[in-house]
Amino acid sequence: MEQGRILVAEQQGAFVLKLVGDVRLTFCTALDEFLKHMFSAPDFASVVVDVSEAENIDSTTLGQLAKLAVCAQRRFGLTPALVSTNPDISHMLDTMGFERVFDVRHEQPVSDEQLAELPIVPGSEAAVRERVLEAHRTLMGLSAENQAQFSELVSALEGYR
Numbered sequence: 001m002e003q004g005r006i007l008v009a010e011q012q013g014a015f016v017l018k019l020v021g022d023v024r025l026t027f028c029t030a031l032d033e034f035l036k037h038m039f040s041a042p043d044f045a046s047v048v049v050d051v052s053e054a055e056n057i058d059s060t061t062l063g064q065l066a067k068l069a070v071c072a073q074r075r076f077g078l079t080p081a082l083v084s085t086n087p088d089i090s091h092m093l094d095t096m097g098f099e100r101v102f103d104v105r106h107e108q109p110v111s112d113e114q115l116a117e118l119p120i121v122p123g124s125e126a127a128v129r130e131r132v133l134e135a136h137r138t139l140m141g142l143s144a145e146n147q148a149q150f151s152e153l154v155s156a157l158e159g160y161r
Helices: 025-040 059-076 087-098 125-140 144-158
Strands: 006-010 015-025 046-057 082-083 101-107 116-118
Touching: 006 025, 006 087, 025 059, 025 116, 025 125, 046 087, 059 087, 059 125, 087 101, 087 116, 125 144
Parallel strands: 015 046, 046 082, 082 101
Antiparallel strands: 006 015, 006 116
């Protein structure tokens, strides 16, 4: 499995995030900081998330993507696009309820030419735990199935506070 990477681009308030390979919680700090930057951009207009080259996306990253969509809807009245051409990843997104918060597309509109790699940003154990908790709480808010699937994990992580 290819090591995970997150590629990003921005042009005139239009943002693109592309997940490649095996994307795991090691990106949670960098992704959270990028989302803050993106949503604070004065010309923020749209966001596309492309997971067509992702081989695996862990639940923390899925939760952060769900947070991205929920925040875009609440703050800007915008439903982000999510591109998925991998049937396994598409199935996982469907089971997580992503169609409720994203405009899920199954064709490839994103070009890699202007994407830059988002570096991993180390975070303290406590900060990472908070991001993992927030991501999983967001996932739990998408569906009753997610609530059941992640409630034990969230309870366990809350016990470490």
